Amino acid sequence: MDKVLKIDKSAEKGIVELLKYLLLNDRVSGVFTLRKTGNNGSFDYALITEPALLEDSIPLHPFMHVNAGKILSALPSMRKPVAAVIKPCELRSFVELVKRSQGALDDFLLISYTCGGSFPYKTTVKGQMDKLLPEFWEAVKSGLDSDSIRPTCRACEYFVPMNADLTISLVGEKDLDSKCAIFLHSGKSKSMVEGFEAEISKGELKLSRFDSLVKKRKEQKEKDFKEINIQDSGLDGMIDIFGKCIGCHGCSRICPICHCILCDFESCAYDYDTSMIENELLSRGGVRVPTDTILYQIGRLSHMSFSCTGCGLCTEVCPADIPVSTIFRKTGEEVAGLFDYLPGKDVNEEIPVTIFKEDELSELGND
Amino acid sequence: MSKEFMPKIISFLCKWCTYSGADLAGTNRMKYPPSILPLRVMCSSRVNPVFLIKSFLYGADGVLIGGCHPGDCHYQSGNYYTRRRFAILTTIFDSLGLESERLRLSWISAAEGTKFVRVSTEFTEKIKSMGENPAKKKIFL
Numbered sequence: 001m002d003k004v005l006k007i008d009k010s011a012e013k014g015i016v017e018l019l020k021y022l023l024l025n026d027r028v029s030g031v032f033t034l035r036k037t038g039n040n041g042s043f044d045y046a047l048i049t050e051p052a053l054l055e056d057s058i059p060l061h062p063f064m065h066v067n068a069g070k071i072l073s074a075l076p077s078m079r080k081p082v083a084a085v086i087k088p089c090e091l092r093s094f095v096e097l098v099k100r101s102q103g104a105l106d107d108f109l110l111i112s113y114t115c116g117g118s119f120p121y122k123t124t125v126k127g128q129m130d131k132l133l134p135e136f137w138e139a140v141k142s143g144l145d146s147d148s149i150r151p152t153c154r155a156c157e158y159f160v161p162m163n164a165d166l167t168i169s170l171v172g173e174k175d176l177d178s179k180c181a182i183f184l185h186s187g188k189s190k191s192m193v194e195g196f197e198a199e200i201s202k203g204e205l206k207l208s209r210f211d212s213l214v215k216k217r218k219e220q221k222e223k224d225f226k227e228i229n230i231q232d233s234g235l236d237g238m239i240d241i242f243g244k245c246i247g248c249h250g251c252s253r254i255c256p257i258c259h260c261i262l263c264d265f266e267s268c269a270y271d272y273d274t275s276m277i278e279n280e281l282l283s284r285g286g287v288r289v290p291t292d293t294i295l296y297q298i299g300r301l302s303h304m305s306f307s308c309t310g311c312g313l314c315t316e317v318c319p320a321d322i323p324v325s326t327i328f329r330k331t332g333e334e335v336a337g338l339f340d341y342l343p344g345k346d347v348n349e350e351i352p353v354t355i356f357k358e359d360e361l362s363e364l365g366n367d
Numbered sequence: 368m369s370k371e372f373m374p375k376i377i378s379f380l381c382k383w384c385t386y387s388g389a390d391l392a393g394t395n396r397m398k399y400p401p402s403i404l405p406l407r408v409m410c411s412s413r414v415n416p417v418f419l420i421k422s423f424l425y426g427a428d429g430v431l432i433g434g435c436h437p438g439d440c441h442y443q444s445g446n447y448y449t450r451r452r453f454a455i456l457t458t459i460f461d462s463l464g465l466e467s468e469r470l471r472l473s474w475i476s477a478a479e480g481t482k483f484v485r486v487s488t489e490f491t492e493k494i495k496s497m498g499e500n501p502a503k504k505k506i507f508l
Contacts, residue, residue: 230463234466235502238465284505284506295417295421295424298459298463299417301463302456330462331459331462331463334458334459335455353448353451357447358438360451364472365450
């Protein structure tokens, strides 16, 4: 059975205290968390080894500007694990990257929390944070959704972390301001917190308490899928939606799953030379520039959709406001469903395109 | 009167099985429709799904992948990967509302010249009934 740590402090202060303890007692080599970088509301992920720097850390800040999974995979392997406080979707993305040999779970003590969602990054850029944060935390306490969180988060049913060593319980915790409950799942986490002064008891994070929120989020997801209605509008619908694409490839750069240093679609294989343009002009009488935007989107779907964790950053970075994430999640779920695959759930589960079973899909190819 | 619509079907054929099957059909003087535009690949798993997407978006009326029967792959397991990728791609097409019926995967061995003729005729007829690929006329792809 799991253990639960109860600290008589607010959730954020409690976890910072624990991080400090881990760092001071040399249980971890460093701490990876969100930290204020200025006085204008800016923040960033930071890898910290100096305990005093933890003063400015804001591990539970409800914002997501990058996917930490991708950053973790770029961090060096240190003498001891690094304690990383990340969101559940970032953790799932990291697990997907580990499957692709882009990181190792052993390098980290993975700390996550039941996530109430994050705000669009633009709200912090525009300095509206102070107004929104109190309302957000009230909503989290009562286990509801704040109205101003990202649409992707409102449609996310995987807000309880998978594969975390420690889970901070936030959603539905009425006394967040005075109590901090941290669940310890792995042997690694139990030995690491040894000696930490807090009330320790046995307990488990019961999933049933989130049923109503999961149900609500699932309904929202179905509603979003219905709204884009891409399956009924066909090629013309694709042109309507992706016609706005300016070909910046920002969605793949921010995507935690798209880890390739040289993306296939940025290689010279997709360059247009004069003869190709001439051919296009001869056969169609016109060619769209930038070229191949729809090819890029469908191609990217074929590369990574089954591993899409639905973190929603692609939608957020899109300068043309294309609902990329909703489309990728919808298609991704259908593709992953073919193989009963849930991205980020189990690190030992192999990526669908890298394995096969001899006795599957037998209806294909038999004429 | 306009001429009867003869589709263009880009066909990626595995060198060891389907391409040889097509060869056999040829040496036996069997007739198959001129819609098939064969491209020889070393293995059906050489076919990147993006080849299919590109063919489709650039106006191919149909795309055919021909490979060895499961278990007969010259490279042991190539066609099993092809099968998964093909399933993924058709699911993506369905999910986006594109015509996945224009994509076809067929296992045809080197000895199955008649099967090659039958599959290519059937597929051509099916594409004929579906009509031209709408992507052909779109310039904003």
